[in-house]
Amino acid sequence: MTMTSKPRLMQGNEACVEGAIAAGMRFYAGYPITPSTEIAEIAAERLPKVGGKFIQMEDEIASMGAVIGASLAGLKAMTATSGPGFSLKQENIGFACLTEVPCVVVDVQRGGPSTGQPTLPAQGDVMQARWGTHGDHPIITLSPSYVREVFDMTIRAFNLSEKYRVPCILLMDEVVGHLRERVELPDPASIKIINRKRPDLSKIEYYNPYQDYDGDGIPPMVNFGEGVPYHVTGLIHDITGFPSTKPEVTEYLISRLMRKINDNLDEIIDYEKFYTEDSETVVVSFGSTARSVIRAVKILRREGQKVGMLRLKTIWPFPHKAIQELPPTTKNIIVAEMNFGQLIEVVGASAKGRFNVIGLNKYNGELISPDEVIAKVREVNKNA
Amino acid sequence: MRKSLEKYYRIDKLPHIWCPGCGHGIITGAVVRAIDNLKLDKDKICIVSGIGCSSRAPGYLNFNTLHTTHGRALAFATGIKLARPDLKVIVLTGDGDCTAIGGNHFIHACRRNIDITTVVFNNSIYGMTSGQYSPMTPLGAYATTAPYGNIDRNFDLCKLAQASGATYVARGTVYHVPQLIKIIEKALQHKGFSVVETLSICPTYFGRKNKLGSPVKMMEMLRDNSITVKAAEKMPREEMVNKIVIGEFFEENAPEYTEEYMKIIQRAQGEE
Known part of the structure; x- marks a missing residue:
C-alpha cells in the first residue's frame, strides 16, 4: 500500500503546483489572472526551494513563449491562466504542437466570452482547448473534478506531454481551482514519472530532430545546449527540422503529429x-x-x-x-x-x-x- | 567565405533566401565573426529569432537555433536563458518583429537586464510581406501601406532600449563592418541585456519604393549620412536631420536577471 502524507486542507490551485513539482516541473512562467493566480503565487514560492525557476512575464503570450524556451532547454515547464489569457496563449501553443515541445498549460475556466466573469465558474473553453490555435494539430486535454485529482492529473499531464511531445492542457474551472478539500498526497517514491525520450546518440551518425527513429511517431529529443546543433521552426519542416513546402513532407508531418496521439488512445483516454x-x-x-x-x-x-x-x-x-x-x-x-x-x-x-x-x-x-x-x-x- | 568560418554555417542550407543587394547577410556575417573572434564555445550558443527576413538568419547558422513566432523571440530566449544561464543566448530580429509586434517583449527584456544579446536588423520596412511600413520607417518615406508617405513617427531604437533599461546599447550599419563586428563583440561580452541596432538595406522594397537607386547607392547613403556619437554631440541640431548616429550610446554594469534569480534560490533554500 502506498504511503501517504498527513491529511491537509488544500486548494485545487495549490494541488496543481504540488502535482507539477512532484512531476518534475522546474520552470514556471505566468501572468496574473483570476481565478488561476494562486498557481503563479505558489509556484513563485515553491519553485526556488527545489532549485526551479519562476518568472512573471510581461503578458500571457510571453509566458507561453518562455515556457517553450525553457522546455527546449531541458526543464519541465508549465504556465497557468484563465479564459482571456488562454486566448492569448493560443499562438504559442500552436508553436509547441508543431515543434513538439512538451509543456503543460493550465486553464482555470471562468465565465466568458471576453473579460466575462472573472470570479465565476464556467466550462466554456472546451472547444478552445481543442481548436484554440489555428491549423490541424494534436492536443491532449484533461479535466479534474476533485482537489486530489488535480494533483494526480497534473502529474499525468506532465507525463503525457513528455511522452508524446505535445502540449497538455489541464482544463480546470473556478470551482475546482478554488475549492479546498482534505487531501492526502502519495509518497513521492510511489509516483510514476515519465521523462521525454532521448536518442542514443552513439548509434546515430547525424541527429535529425524530427526523424521517427523508433517508428512510434515520437522523435527522440535532445535538449538545447547539449552540444547537438539543430534547428527548430514554426514553419512546416522535414525530418531535419528545416522548412519545406513539399506536399509529401507536409502530409507526412501533419499525419505523424496526429498519429502519435491517435495510435495511443487507450493510454491517453x-x-x-x-x-x-x-x-x-x-x-x-x-x-x-x-x-x-x-x-x-x-x-x-x-x-x-x-x-x-x-x-x-x-x-x-x-x-x-x-x-x-x-x-x-x-x-x-x-x-x-x-x-x-x-x-x-x-x-x-x-x-x-x-x-x-x-x-x-x-x-x-x-x-x-x-x-x-x-x-x-x-x-x-x-x-x- | 573564410574556410575557418565554415563551421559556423549550415553550408548545405545556402544560398540564402535574401534578395540581391540585401544587407542582412552582412549582419549575419558580422555576428559569426564576432563569435569567432571571441572564441565562444559553439555548443553553448543558442540563436533565437522571430518572423521576417532577418529572422531567417539562424537557419543558416550551425548552433542550436530557434525560429519562433512573430515578435516573440525575446520571450522564448528569456525562457532558455533562465533555464540554462550558462548558455550564450543571441536574438536576431528585425525592425518590425522587434519594435511593433514584439515591442512589449523588447522593453521588458531591456528592463529585466537579462543576459541576452539582441541584434536588430533594421531595414526600415517589412520585407518578407513585401514592403509595408514599420515603426522604424522614417517619417515621410513610402511603403506599400504608406502610398502617400508615412505619417507615423518612427522610434529611435537606441533611445528606447536605454530608457527601458538595457545596459549596453549601440548602433552600427552594414557599411561600417569592422566597427559593427567590434560592437557585436562588446555586446556579447557584456553581462546584461545588450542591444545592437544595425542599419541594413532593402533595395527590393524600401529602396525601390523610395527611389533610392542601386544597392551600391544605398550603401553610399549609409556611408555619407553616418556620423559618430562624438561628432553628433558637437553638431548643431539643424544639421542632424537625416543623419545616422553610429557607435556606442550606453554601457553600464547593473544586476543581471539570472544571477539575481540564483540569489533567490539561495534565499529560498536557506529559509527551509
Whole structure:
C-alpha cells in the first residue's frame, strides 16, 4: 500500500503546483489572472526551494513563449491562466504542437466570452482547448473534478506531454481551482514519472530532430545546449527540422503529429463509469459539474431510476469509445456542462443517432446543482 | 567565405533566401565573426529569432537555433536563458518583429537586464510581406501601406532600449563592418541585456519604393549620412536631420536577471 502524507486542507490551485513539482516541473512562467493566480503565487514560492525557476512575464503570450524556451532547454515547464489569457496563449501553443515541445498549460475556466466573469465558474473553453490555435494539430486535454485529482492529473499531464511531445492542457474551472478539500498526497517514491525520450546518440551518425527513429511517431529529443546543433521552426519542416513546402513532407508531418496521439488512445483516454451497467439514461459530465451529477445519480438510484454517469477525465482526444460502449439498455444521454452546449456536439457525433442526446446547460455563472440534474433526468425518463 | 568560418554555417542550407543587394547577410556575417573572434564555445550558443527576413538568419547558422513566432523571440530566449544561464543566448530580429509586434517583449527584456544579446536588423520596412511600413520607417518615406508617405513617427531604437533599461546599447550599419563586428563583440561580452541596432538595406522594397537607386547607392547613403556619437554631440541640431548616429550610446554594469534569480534560490533554500 502506498504511503501517504498527513491529511491537509488544500486548494485545487495549490494541488496543481504540488502535482507539477512532484512531476518534475522546474520552470514556471505566468501572468496574473483570476481565478488561476494562486498557481503563479505558489509556484513563485515553491519553485526556488527545489532549485526551479519562476518568472512573471510581461503578458500571457510571453509566458507561453518562455515556457517553450525553457522546455527546449531541458526543464519541465508549465504556465497557468484563465479564459482571456488562454486566448492569448493560443499562438504559442500552436508553436509547441508543431515543434513538439512538451509543456503543460493550465486553464482555470471562468465565465466568458471576453473579460466575462472573472470570479465565476464556467466550462466554456472546451472547444478552445481543442481548436484554440489555428491549423490541424494534436492536443491532449484533461479535466479534474476533485482537489486530489488535480494533483494526480497534473502529474499525468506532465507525463503525457513528455511522452508524446505535445502540449497538455489541464482544463480546470473556478470551482475546482478554488475549492479546498482534505487531501492526502502519495509518497513521492510511489509516483510514476515519465521523462521525454532521448536518442542514443552513439548509434546515430547525424541527429535529425524530427526523424521517427523508433517508428512510434515520437522523435527522440535532445535538449538545447547539449552540444547537438539543430534547428527548430514554426514553419512546416522535414525530418531535419528545416522548412519545406513539399506536399509529401507536409502530409507526412501533419499525419505523424496526429498519429502519435491517435495510435495511443487507450493510454491517453481516461474516464469513470458509475452505474452505467443497466442505465436507461447516462449523464455525461466533467470537472466540477461531475460532482453534482454523482450526487444526483446516487439520489435517483435510491428512487430506483435507471440512471448512470460517465465522467470524462480526458476530454481531448475525445473518448468516443466510452460513448459507443454504453450498454444496449441506454436510450438517453444527458450532457451536463456549464456552457451553451459544446461537448454535446461531439457526444452527438459519437452517438450516431443511437441515443437521444440532450443538453443540460448552465451559463449564468452558477454551478449546475444536483437538483437540476435530478429534474432533468426525471423529465427525460418520463418522456422516454 | 573564410574556410575557418565554415563551421559556423549550415553550408548545405545556402544560398540564402535574401534578395540581391540585401544587407542582412552582412549582419549575419558580422555576428559569426564576432563569435569567432571571441572564441565562444559553439555548443553553448543558442540563436533565437522571430518572423521576417532577418529572422531567417539562424537557419543558416550551425548552433542550436530557434525560429519562433512573430515578435516573440525575446520571450522564448528569456525562457532558455533562465533555464540554462550558462548558455550564450543571441536574438536576431528585425525592425518590425522587434519594435511593433514584439515591442512589449523588447522593453521588458531591456528592463529585466537579462543576459541576452539582441541584434536588430533594421531595414526600415517589412520585407518578407513585401514592403509595408514599420515603426522604424522614417517619417515621410513610402511603403506599400504608406502610398502617400508615412505619417507615423518612427522610434529611435537606441533611445528606447536605454530608457527601458538595457545596459549596453549601440548602433552600427552594414557599411561600417569592422566597427559593427567590434560592437557585436562588446555586446556579447557584456553581462546584461545588450542591444545592437544595425542599419541594413532593402533595395527590393524600401529602396525601390523610395527611389533610392542601386544597392551600391544605398550603401553610399549609409556611408555619407553616418556620423559618430562624438561628432553628433558637437553638431548643431539643424544639421542632424537625416543623419545616422553610429557607435556606442550606453554601457553600464547593473544586476543581471539570472544571477539575481540564483540569489533567490539561495534565499529560498536557506529559509527551509
